[in-house]
Amino acid sequence: MDLTHTPEEVEFRARLRAWLAGVLPALPPPPPPEDWPGRRAYDLGWQRRLYDAGYGDVHWGASPTVRLIFLEETERAGAPYVGACFVGLLHAGPTIAAEGTETQRERWLPPILRGEEVWCQGFSEPDAGSDLAALRTRAHRDGDHYVVNGSKIWTSHAEVADWCELLVRTDPGAPRHRGISWLAMRMDAPGVTVRPLRTLAGSTEFAEVFLDDVRVPVAHRVGAENDGWRVTMVTLSFERGTAFAGEVVACRRVLRELAAEARRTGRWDDPALRRALGGLHAEFRALWRLTQWNVGEAERGGGVPGVTGSVLKLAYSHARQRLYDTAAEVLGAQALDLDRPWVLDRLSSLSYTIAAGTSQIQRNIVAERILGLPKGR
Amino acid sequence: MRDGVRELLARRFGPRELRDAVERPGHLDRGLWRELGAAGFFALRLPESEGGVGLGLPEAVLAFEEAGRALLPGPLVATHLAAGRVPGAAEGHAVVTGPLGGLVEWLGEADVVRGDTAGAVPLRSVDPLTPLHRLPAAGAPDLVAVLLTAAEQLGSAGRTCELAVQHARTREQFGRPVGAFQAVQHLCADMLVRTRTARAAVHAAAVTAGPADVHAARLLADEAAVRGARDCLQVHGGMGFTWEFEVHLHLKRAWIRTRRAGPATESEELMAAALLEKED
Ligand SMILES: Cc1cc2nc3c(=O)[nH]c(=O)nc-3n(C[C@H](O)[C@H](O)[C@H](O)COP(=O)(O)OP(=O)(O)OC[C@H]3O[C@@H](n4cnc5c(N)ncnc54)[C@H](O)[C@@H]3O)c2cc1C
Numbered sequence: 176m177d178l179t180h181t182p183e184e185v186e187f188r189a190r191l192r193a194w195l196a197g198v199l200p201a202l203p204p205p206p207p208p209e210d211w212p213g214r215r216a217y218d219l220g221w222q223r224r225l226y227d228a229g230y231g232d233v234h235w236g237a238s239p240t241v242r243l244i245f246l247e248e249t250e251r252a253g254a255p256y257v258g259a260c261f262v263g264l265l266h267a268g269p270t271i272a273a274e275g276t277e278t279q280r281e282r283w284l285p286p287i288l289r290g291e292e293v294w295c296q297g298f299s300e301p302d303a304g305s306d307l308a309a310l311r312t313r314a315h316r317d318g319d320h321y322v323v324n325g326s327k328i329w330t331s332h333a334e335v336a337d338w339c340e341l342l343v344r345t346d347p348g349a350p351r352h353r354g355i356s357w358l359a360m361r362m363d364a365p366g367v368t369v370r371p372l373r374t375l376a377g378s379t380e381f382a383e384v385f386l387d388d389v390r391v392p393v394a395h396r397v398g399a400e401n402d403g404w405r406v407t408m409v410t411l412s413f414e415r416g417t418a419f420a421g422e423v424v425a426c427r428r429v430l431r432e433l434a435a436e437a438r439r440t441g442r443w444d445d446p447a448l449r450r451a452l453g454g455l456h457a458e459f460r461a462l463w464r465l466t467q468w469n470v471g472e473a474e475r476g477g478g479v480p481g482v483t484g485s486v487l488k489l490a491y492s493h494a495r496q497r498l499y500d501t502a503a504e505v506l507g508a509q510a511l512d513l514d515r516p517w518v519l520d521r522l523s524s525l526s527y528t529i530a531a532g533t534s535q536i537q538r539n540i541v542a543e544r545i546l547g548l549p550k551g552r
Numbered sequence: 553m554r555d556g557v558r559e560l561l562a563r564r565f566g567p568r569e570l571r572d573a574v575e576r577p578g579h580l581d582r583g584l585w586r587e588l589g590a591a592g593f594f595a596l597r598l599p600e601s602e603g604g605v606g607l608g609l610p611e612a613v614l615a616f617e618e619a620g621r622a623l624l625p626g627p628l629v630a631t632h633l634a635a636g637r638v639p640g641a642a643e644g645h646a647v648v649t650g651p652l653g654g655l656v657e658w659l660g661e662a663d664v665v666r667g668d669t670a671g672a673v674p675l676r677s678v679d680p681l682t683p684l685h686r687l688p689a690a691g692a693p694d695l696v697a698v699l700l701t702a703a704e705q706l707g708s709a710g711r712t713c714e715l716a717v718q719h720a721r722t723r724e725q726f727g728r729p730v731g732a733f734q735a736v737q738h739l740c741a742d743m744l745v746r747t748r749t750a751r752a753a754v755h756a757a758a759v760t761a762g763p764a765d766v767h768a769a770r771l772l773a774d775e776a777a778v779r780g781a782r783d784c785l786q787v788h789g790g791m792g793f794t795w796e797f798e799v800h801l802h803l804k805r806a807w808i809r810t811r812r813a814g815p816a817t818e819s820e821e822l823m824a825a826a827l828l829e830k831e832d
Contacts, residue, residue, distance in 0.1 A: 304789050306725040324734055329790040366703075375800035381790075447817065507652045508686055508811050512675035527795045527802075528786060529745075535735040551734070 180240070182359070186242050195252040202294040205255060208378040210439070210472035211418035215293060218258035222290030231288040233265050235272045239470040250424035257421065259332050263287040263294035265418035268411045269339040270357075270550040273478055275397050283338070283359065295362070297327040297384055299408070304329075307342075308351045308404065312386060314358070316393070321345070323366075333369045336362045341391075341412065346401050355403035357410070359395045366390075369470035376522040411480055412462065414531050416471060416484025420466045420492055424496055425447050427459050429517070436490075437505045451501050458494050462487070477482055482544050489537040492527035499524045553596070553607065554614040555684060560591050573625055577680045580626050580661045582649060589644015594635045595626075602636050609696070613703040613758040620707025620777075621785040623801050626680040627658045628712075629812075630701045631668065638664050648754055652691030652812040657682050667691070679783045679804035681733065693813040695766050701812045702769040703752050704775035709750060712777075712784035713743040715799065730787070738782045743776075750776035764826045767819040774816060777806035 180188075185207075225231055234246040257264055268287045272281055286292040293338045303309040312325025315524050323343055330339070346354030360371070368391035371379035397438030398406035434452055437443040473480035499521035503510035510518060528534040542548045564584050573581070588594065596612050598604020605611075612632070619628055627649040632639050640646030640663070649662035656669050660683055672685035719739050720731030730736050752771040757765035781803035783793035792799055813819065 291572075299790065300722075304725060305730075309725070372797035375795055377795065431717055445817065503807075507815065508690075509675070509813065511655070511678045511684055511808055512686070513678055514676045518678060525782070525785060529793060533786070533789060535733065538735065 180244075183239055183406040184244060187241055188248060190397050191230065191245065191248045191434060192252070195248060195254055198224065198228075199252055199471075201253060202255070208376070213334050215259050215428075218255065218260050219290040219293065221255045222257075222260050222264070222288070224290075225293060226289050234288075235284070239474045243470060244297070245423045248423050250421060250428055253428070256425070259293045260287070260290065261418070262332065262336075262340065263292065265336075266410050266413040267296070267359075268336070269413040269417075269478075270340070270406065271324075271359075271397060272355075273409055274406050277519055278394075279359075279397060289401050292337040293332060293335055294338045294340060294477045295330050295332045296410075297330050297333075297339045297341040297360070299329045300326060301328050305533060307407070308355070310342055310344060310355065312341075312343050313347065314356065316345075317390075319393050320390045321356075321393060321396075323358075323360070323386045323391055325386050327384040327386070329372070329383050330382045331381045331530075333362070333384050334371055334379065338362060342403060342407060345403070349401060353406040354401055355398050355407065356405040356408070357397045357403040359397060359543050360389065360391050364389050364391070366460050372524075375525070376519055380523075383503065391529055395490070405475055405544065411532070412473075412484050413539075415488040416469050416480025416482075417489050418531075421463050422495070423459065423466050423491060426495060427456075427463065429498065429502070429520075430456055430459060433502055433505050433517075436489075440507075448501070451504065455494070455498055455501060457488075459498075462494060465490070470540075482540065485532075485537045485540045486545070488531060489534055489541065492534060492537075495527050496524045553590075554618060555612050557593065557618040558621075559613045560587060561618060561624060565622050565624055567798075568582075574680045574801070577677075578683045580658065582707035585626065585647060589642065590768045594632050594644055595642035596635075598634070598642055600716060600737060604642060608758075609699065610701060610724040610755065610758040612714055615705035615755060616700045617710070617754075618708035620704030621711040621797065623681065623708070625807060628704075629804050630657075630695050632665055632700065633662065633682075633694065633697060638666065651687055651691055651699075652688050653693060653814045655808070655811055656687065657685070657808070659685045664828045666728060672798060677808075679801070679808055681801060682805060682808055684808070690814050695761065695763060698770050698813040699754070699757055699761070699766045701767070701809050702750075702757070704807055705773035705806060706747065706750050708755050708806055709743070709747040709773070709776035709780040710779040712799060712802050713740065713747050716743060716780075716784040716787040723789075736787055739787055743780050743783050745775040746772070746779060747801040764823065767813075767822050770813050771816060771819050771823070772780065774806070778803065778810065781806055 225227060227297060234240050254375055260539055261410060264287060268284055271283050287475060298307060300310050300312060312323060313322045314321040339362055341358045341360045343356055344354050344357055366387040368385040370383045372381050374380045430452065437448060442448055466509040469487055500516040506515055509515045512518060543550055557745060564587060593606040593615055595604040596607050600606040627647065630650045633649040634648040635642035638646055638648050641648050646663045647661060648664045648666060649656055649658050650665060651665040651669055654798060656672055659672060671688040674685050677684040678753045720736050720740055721729055723730050753769040757769040781799055784799045788797060791797050
């Protein structure tokens, strides 16, 4: 792993840091979790500012090192999180960049970078969660369109999304993994119905999506017909391998804040708590190194992260939960107050061992695909 | 006693009532409170000569275990401890609260407050079924309160274990129930082991009422309840993360109960110090 930086990279860091110091103080506070239109506007607005300042392309155009510097500096300065732009910037966009045609890249990528369009992910179905290849949403050809019928569940940001990366079954007769296609579907197409679902944190972060004779142009298919499982693996590699990179840096910032808070309240005098924070500090430093390594590895492997993404995803999900459990130790009885910082984050951390593939599934992947152990099912 | 409470709660605080309670935060069902009183829930340990049921801690622990299973809301421990001391408490006519571990539950809804709640500040409670105020300082925990809280935690742990096993049996992925996968089996097995171990500790503490037994019960029951709820959530996948499914209510309540006896470190310190004492 190369930890040295070229003069251009050093210059990029300094320029970005100065820019952030200039714009962040004037930024309004983020809208509350229930205010979805507000959140959409806020998240897109921030992406637009990045774009206008020349930082729009860091996710795909720039070198991995520049992308990592970008993540370090934005997190360190406390810049807004990608939020509603998550799917577009971090896995739908990268999938289109890697697998889409020239026309598709030109159509979909610039609006993501300019903060104009929100994407969501329509993979999971009521009967196809861990067993994603069991998905049953059907698409049959009608001229130059697919007609789609079925339903999706747990679709994050569906309420405010313009586009959905949608997995459909195009050949019900083929073996499960060979009859799937990856489509880009407009969320305002006739026949799309979104029913928001409330999470245990109280807000409606995800939704059920019902698809009733929805027409999707064949030109909106990414990858070949019935080759969607391969494209899906590309999407999941980005989702597990690199999409969390910014959050890993953010966790390091949270750790510093926790230490400062513990010092302020006297909780720092508890040696067990201090050591827990120290242990987490070691872990998150290592996770950041692992992230850097994954991003570099992805670049060498033609842009797509490998199966080692599951290692990061697994370690990070559990570390994040321990981080917020430790935050509760710092807060004491105030950890029961939703108005305190970190309390909602603690609740949402509970989803990390489920979303993007459960920890049990990640362990199966590590055991079978990395270690080569026999398949257990 | 236990069957009586279980039957009463099944009839009066089932899934529908639970959902209604969640949608009306801060509201306590007084009718149910009186029925609990009539069933002897609060007067359980009061001598018959004083109009009580005349039973002891072992029976009280069973009743509180049922309350924990059902997620029964209200200042149950404080009202139980007030029976015979505050008029109306034993009968379920009065709702009584008081400080527990630097917090007061249901302060706005209580008829009587026992103990010093000066400087109480309301907070936005993580648990929709438990309104909370925070106090400037925490007093020493009452041993019976610690034990009854452990009993509630135990009931919650038993319930989340059952829910997880039910789901593991019925939810199919990859053409079989997810409970056929060892990863899921082991989560469920560990839930049972923690619950059984905690139950042994809680029931023993109910007999001896000694500080070491009570604090041991507290530590094990807290662990069984919190980890049980988390593992139950994990076994349910996406559904476990929803507002509609009850597991989050178990987790949030369990978090609150872990604070009632003060920080867990104090119980651990007490257990450590007991190692240096003469063996009992
Ligand atoms: C907050 C959140 C956001 C989400 N956002 C999206 C989204 O935007 N788009 C989208 O498509 N999906 C999304 N998901 C869905 C997520 O990908 C699924 O919940 C996840 O894949 C698990 O599927 P499931 O919920 O059906 O659980 P199940 O697959 O039913 O799993 C139940 C339990 O069985 C275990 N299990 C299943 N199979 C095995 C096995 N072979 N070996 C061992 N254990 C096994 C699981 O680990 C789990 O503990 C989101 C989920 C959450 C919680």
